[in-house]
Amino acid sequence: MSDAQIRDFDPAFEALEPDVLVAPVVFNSPHSGRVYPARFLQQVRLDLPTLRRSEDTDVDALFEGVVERGMPLLRAHFPRSMVDVNREPYELDPRMFDGRLPTFANTRSMRVAGGLGTVPRVVGEAQEIYARRLPIEEAMVRIDTIYKPYHRTLRRIIAGAHRAFGEALLVDCHSMPSLAPAREDRPRADIVIGDRYGTSCSPVVSDVIETVLRGRGYNVVRNKPYAGGFITEHYGQPQSGTHAVQIEINRAIYMDERSYRRSASFEALRLDLMALADGLMRLPLDRPGDWRIAAE
Template sequence: MTDPAICDIDPAFEALEPVEMRAAVIFNSPHSGRVYPPQFLRQVRLDMALLRRSEDTAVDSLFAGVVERGMPLMRVHFPRSMVDVNREPYELDPRMFDGRLPTFANTRSMRVAGGLGTIPRVVGEAQEIYARRLPVDEALMRIETLYKPYHRALRRLISATHRAFGGALLVDCHSMPSMAPVREDRPRADMVIGDRYGTSCAPAVGDLIEAVLRECGYNVVRNKPYAGGFITEHYGQPQTGVHAVQIEINRALYMDERSYRLTDHFPQLQADMMVLAEALARLPLERGGDWRIAAE
């Protein structure tokens, strides 16, 4: 039976906006939510330590300083293991649910096949979240109550920024485990920049991020293994003046991945992210801006 209280998270997400917008850059932390409703916890078969493996712990805190620098920060409070807003609205695995999914649901995407749809089936290394199937009505309720309002708010923020500045950059902020799966043939970098292989933002955006992070001493790669998810792909439309880029941060840089405790390196990483934010704020994001100068 569906319990509507499972979605009763107040607030489910926040748009932390500055008193005065001073740059056309929006920061977004869609996976740092850590409010786990008791109704949800009664459904799962995993303990909290395992459940939190899909959480981008403290990424919203890493970027919190952008607000006082004149740039907004969106952050989600419900956990990714409950609803993943970095997916299409209806990427759903029919094996997870009792009842028939809507005919428009995307049941065949690679993400669904891997257990990582809008309502995820697994966390970590393919560890099943739920003890039993969920009612279809509950999946649809989570999407209507949590997923869709979040995306409406994000669209409004992007549109308002675009109107005010003539352009906008969405920086989608994530973290990644330090230990790569066996299928990856190299150690994890410190940072991964994802621009959907050059399609979600102007080249100067990725070039600037890479240059700043390397100057700060980090090992940086592009698009492998993370090229950007639904948010980067969906909102990144550089031909219209809206750019989107994803940043993945190696969790070992700032936290103990077993205990989820922040380490003494957290403040330095936080400071370095503000150096990056201030550099991005100087990009000429309005259409027709001199990207060549910004990249040099």
Template sequence: MADNELDPAFDLAEPPALTSPLFFNSPHSGRIYPKAFLRASRLDATTLRRSEDAFVDQLLEGVARTGTPLMSARFPRAYLDVNREPYELDPRMFEGRLPNFVNTRSLRVAGGLGTIARVVGEAQEIYAARLPVDEALGRIEELYKPYHRTLRRMLNKIHRQFGAALLVDCHSMPSSSLARDERPRADIVLGDRYGTSCGAAIMDCADLTLRGLGYGVARNKPYAGGFITEHYGNPSAGFHVIQVEINRALYMDERQFGLLPSFGRLAQDLLALRDALAALPFGGLESFSAAAE
């Protein structure tokens, strides 16, 4: 990467000793925008940040101090999205021929939100011109693949020690998606791919804990979980993944990208969620039916 702007590509707070089967992940909170990327974009930096899960990694800093691993991307989602298949690419974006194995027909690619996004915000085109194919493949090799290798290594390490692993994949969502969206969104949306990515007891625990703290909680709508939730969640083998989407209005000024006084309370409540999940009897969660939800 030019000027080593994205070296390292991500941060991993890995404790000397694991205290629970939990592992927290923030794949979309990266906020280092490479200079070459900004030059290639037709949008300003503030507009590009609309797809960023702003400050989610900071919300989770207390979790890392409990002996729970925390991983977070440093590169922005608008530059590369690790919550996609490795090769979900739109051929219209690139100069040159994409390899035959690329998935060019997914719904996410059609919406402009593939591994390398075409749009941000309300369908605003990111790039002023087509990108070289080698640029796309380079981002995947240098950023995407190392991220997922580390994610997989940590999950396997936790699983070996505890016989189970729970990945808590954390994101944020805009308080409203479109001007016509008149219904207020839930404070937090929990996703388990409709009961297939984690034991039902995990979903119930997260739901009850957050409701007990005063939050409005929804399940799987409008966010059921992305590639990470689907790919790593395998409850029958003891690998559980739950996605947590946090309404940005709870902790930040969405226009000015500033933190609200309520940020501290939310950070404490996420620590309480961590404690509640860590207290679950993981030895028996593998046997929960995925259809129990």
């Protein structure tokens, strides 16, 4: 366990913003945080390698080159196993806490039932994170000091792109384990595009992503098994000129999932994703019929 992995994070997240914004495209990596505060590790029953199974390890590094191209990237330093910003602000499991949850908490969502609320109960294949209940104040502090500031920053960056260009596209960047649960009936693709079944963005967005990545040899599918989480659903309002799409990358194509180290194919994937970013920069969001121009 390295000192970098157990230090207290300051800041909890980082907004990398270009000097000049050249396109209405915003990139977000909300699950790439890999700084585990010592206090958090004292609260959990799992070891660090197990906790890291919920990380989108190095996804922020795969997309970091967008900043020099003139597009912003927001990335987490805090771990997803501590607080998940791809949830509603108060998706909380009452079984996890000592104390009364606020009446406005969503305690009945499918994500809460699965142990994957705003403060997760499990990682991996339903491995319990905590040996005992947490004080309810712990959840409130994480939401107030990490979750809410993160979303305030994301809203600010999206709003800035929308003001500058009259439209905005949020690309929410994630990774997925290569081994699918038994309930999935086929091997996982290289890339899964999540657009909430066509509701979170203009069709041009998903079309260009699929065309560019298929053209570079990747197996690409849409919405199965990941259609997009809270961020995609919440920020994707194409009728208002704000589009959101989720990209899930199979970890096996860029890293060793056991050691968490980058594989030899990491750089090739990074370059392919920068080619995708270049295509998204040219997206005619208001003219879906022109999407082939952006894919060239």
